[in-house]
């Protein structure tokens with residue numbers, strides 16, 4: 001689907017080194033969400049997601065994470081409400097995680113690290129025709145961030161976990177259908193933080209309205225261990241490198257305001 005983000009390899013080294021800085025980066029991501037600095041905004045609305053599992057297409061290891069990609073050629077899987085003025089289309093979701101359960105998330109809350117973080121990536125289909133267009137536009141994208149914590153096994157996630165061995169190596173793809181990503185959302189969709197930021201992997205464009213949910217979802221240690229069994233490297237490479245710690249270093253807030261939908 002159009003949203004599969006093809007990274008410019010020249011900007012990144014195989015082993016997840018900090019990519020070239022985005023020129024003039026005034027609104028880079030990820031950041032620490034300081035509760036003290038966040039401002040309650042009573043005008044923020046609840047988030048409205050409508051995802052159609054029939055738009056789910058495939059899982060792809062792109063060498064930095066594994067992406068579950070959706071058909072975004074129609075308005076079947078959408079996000080609106082919250083801080084958003086327009087309707088956004090789901091194009092993919094992916095995760096970031098650590099080598100152990102101590103760290104792995106990209107965002108933190110008062111410096112609290114989670115073992116992993118889910119990103120549901122949407123683009124503004126009211127204003128743009130293609131994901132690749134929206135990715136270059138200020139506020140062309142809206143990404144929902146969900147923290148993962150270790151606890152009971154997540155039954156909905158298990159179908160995806162069972163598909164991961166098929167995409168162990170970079171550039172591998174496997175068909176994956178009828179998956180409803182709303183099973184990965186916590187009960188509370190009306191408690192979140194939102195701020196203006198960027199993509200956290202190349203092209204690092206400052207196009208993202210970030211919406212970070214306050215309530216984490218629980219997954220088991222064994223499920224996270226399967227994430228860590230993936231590889232950054234392709235089948236041809238001699239030295240195989242475990243896909244772990246695929247998060248970006250945190251970026252300066254630079255005077256931005258973080259708004260909260262709850263007091």
Ligand SMILES: Cc1ccnc(S(N)(=O)=O)n1
Nearest residue numbers: 005119121199200201202
């Ligand atoms: C689609 C896409 C590309 C790069 N980075 C991200 S992320 N990690 O900011 O969600 N998403």
Ligand SMILES: [Zn+2]
Nearest residue numbers: 094096119200
């Ligand atoms: Zn991400």
